[in-house]
Amino acid sequence: xxxxxxxxxxxxxxxxxxxxxxxxxxxxxxxxxxxxxxxxxxxxxxxxxxxxxxxxxxxxxxxxxxxxxxxxxxxxxxxxxxxxxxxxxxxxxxxxxxxxxxxxxxxxxxxxxxxxxxxxxxxxxxxxxxxxxxxxxxxxxxxxxxxxxxxxxxxxxxxxxxxxxxxxxxxxxxxxxxxxxxxxxx
Numbered sequence: 135x136x137x138x139x140x141x142x143x144x145x146x147x148x149x150x151x152x153x154x155x156x157x158x159x160x161x162x163x164x165x166x167x168x169x170x171x172x173x174x175x176x177x178x179x180x181x182x183x184x185x186x187x188x189x190x191x192x193x194x195x196x197x198x199x200x201x202x203x204x205x206x207x208x209x210x211x212x213x214x215x216x217x218x219x220x221x222x223x224x225x226x227x228x229x230x231x232x233x234x235x236x237x238x239x240x241x242x243x244x245x246x247x248x249x250x251x252x253x254x255x256x257x258x259x260x261x262x263x264x265x266x267x268x269x270x271x272x273x274x275x276x277x278x279x280x281x282x283x284x285x286x287x288x289x290x291x292x293x294x295x296x297x298x299x300x301x302x303x304x305x306x307x308x309x310x311x312x313x314x315x316x317x318x319x320x
Contacts, residue, residue, distance in 0.1 A: 151283075184222045184247045190230060
């Protein structure tokens with residue numbers, strides 16, 4: 135059996151529909167079509183899935199840690215129903231002016247994932263919908279992947295920081311390509 139592979143996913147705009155007003159409750163957490171099934175396919179192929187998400191709504195007072203836990207409980211429940219799971223959810227609760235090292239595009243959140251999973255992040259796929267996701271991936275030597283869901287269209291329209299970035303329609307299409315790469319390599 136090969137070593138489990140790791141993939142890191144942004145949450146809002148990649149797994150679930152994003153909102154400029156923040157996802158502030160479990161009711162507002164609505165999966166993007168095909169995203170949960172894509173995660174399940176990764177799990178079935180032996181991949182470990184981590185989520186890395188900025189959650190500045192906590193610092194801004196829009197919701198608290200208990201509410202965030204309920205949102206992530208809903209994610210876990212919906213994933214289980216689809217036959218999948220995430221192996222860890224890592225979040226930054228800080229605001230943009232807090233000067234932390236965990237808020238993407240800073241690499242701290244991804245570095246924490248590397249430590250927890252005890253792996254080098256070199257070449258690990260990081261799927262996001264914004265430039266900050268891509269920059270965080272690059273900062274740790276990971277493989278930045280952009281999806282055209284969530285803020286993806288805005289990120290593409292700006293055209294910044296996209297050199298060497300693979301772009302897919304959505305998480306399901308990115309996962310299809312990764313699994314095809316695995317199949318071709320074996």
